[in-house]
Amino acid sequence: MNLLEVADLKKHFPIRAGLLRREVGQVRAVDGVSFHIAAGETLALVGESGCGKTTVSRCILRAQRATSGAIRFMPEDGRVVDLATIPKRELRPLRRHVQMIFQDPYASLNPRMMVGDIIAEPLKVNGVPAAERRARVLELLELVQLPASARTRFPHAFSGGQRQRIGIARALALNPRLVVADEPVSALDVSVQAQIINLLLDLQDRLRLSMLFVAHDLSVVRHVSDRVAVMYVGRMAEVAPTDALYRSPRHPYTEALLAAVPAPDPGRRGRRAPVAGEVADPARPPPGCAFHPRCPYAVDRCRVERPELREVEPGRWASCHRAQELSLAGVT
């Protein structure tokens, strides 16, 4: 079995209105999402804002309880738990296996704690003795390429990129099986972003890190991920190995997303017209394929029948009625 298998995950939020706050509808933030992450693999979860990426990651971290579906996770070889349904009590010892890297390196570190204590905190919570903690903190600082002297300083003394390294060290303290990173480089400047991307690539190699990398920047994703899962309005549009997805997308939404990214090359200027329209409201998703109002390839069937995610070739999944017949443009 894979390290993580998410099957038909749903998370619906009630919409309340009126004096009595009665439920008048539901936001289908995540509406039947399936994917897996193999050990040692980085899967990127991409899509426009509001498509449900953060909600998926919060369900995996159990910061939110799934409405339905399964999140099968293998904390150690031969043992599988369902993070969607496992009782709170049994969840606690599992938390060390799934750690999080946050987007905002300014908000995610306690300004009143020394860096060494911030990194050691998960160790302390898990009962690691003080001497071992100190050794581990030094090891972690080295791993994220910060000087040992950082231990006794406070977060305000560090730049955004250095703070992100501290956050990464903290996330790795307990050797988690899975790291969930929600937009870990999107708040950083180009030069700092490049350093953190390289660090993540190093860690993937050195630690065989398994990672769910939530991002909206398709360029960053091409550098760091082994496979990519593209979401649209709470559902999975396409899942594929990274290079294959960029070269030859199998879902019209993936094609539209790729075409919209401005390449840092004036010679490629203005090649394609951007996709029209706006992302649908997850409280009122269009019938049939949610992408059909914006899809240049939509046919009658797309307006009435919802396409399921199907394996369109070995290792590649797409939820488009026309996935087999269309030949879509990638970026090469």
Added chain:
Amino acid sequence: MAERSVLSIRDLAVQFRSEQGTVRALDGVSFDLRAGRTLGIVGESGCGKSVTARSILRLIDWPGRITGGQILLDPEEPQPTDLTALGPESRRMREVRGGRVGLIFQEPMTALSAHYTVGNQIIEAVLQHRDLSKADAKAQAIALLGEVGIPHPQRRIDAYPFELSGGLRQRVGIAMALAGDPDILIADEPTTALDVTTQAQILGLLQRLQREKGIALMLITHDMGVIAEMADEVAVMYLGRIVETAPVARLFAAPRHPYTRALLRAVPSILATPRQRLSTIGGAVPHPGLRPGGCSFHPRCAENLGERCRREVPAPVPLNEDGGASCFLAEDAA
């Protein structure tokens, strides 16, 4: 033949005073905005992009102030107006701000109020700059909303900003900026907060408006992709100075400043090979209060010449069509 310059910035200096001392946010910035052309301004956080934009509109507030230089409107006319000589709240400056020069913000809510309908706000802006009846102003507001691609403008004019998506709100922000019929538009990271597909739509809209109206566009961004897509000329900023200017094709093909070269190599690419590493620039942008002496990029510069770069300040970029770099390597190569 270069297009007519409509705005010339010369040696602009802006300082912010704080308890820790004086921060030179802009330290001798010069460039021209030309009719029908897009000047892309790129640089990392804190290098002075927004301060440049706000200076032109005289929106720098205490503890900041313009301490030197000129901002010349219509520099090729017999009597240019130096905006630095006007009171920020003077009648003339109010006419220029939103009239001759429109401003588009990263977050459109900066320009909009949450309490009024978008229609009311655009009508207000139209009336401020044009002598029209209320009814004509309303018709004009509807026309503007249509022009920026808002569907059903007659209906949307009664919407409140919060009822609109981020993309539609930015379109309203652009309509606001167009209300005074400006011939100069300053867009400060207009798409940074938007998704790529929406960004592509908004950039397309700016291109169309510019073409139709011959607008001089100053587009601030930190995204080299946006620069490649939009700019005719590019100015690269570092620590309150312009370190390189160039026509866009040249900037990408043969960057002349080591900072530009490093920046271009550090940008993630949609064309990357799997697990491709990026070149990095050592260190981080220093706080502008702690500007290194000599060439201010020297501590991070992989190509620095040692002593000379530590001690001497390279000449500013030349103000010609071909541009240039403020770097001894470029000086020596010329």
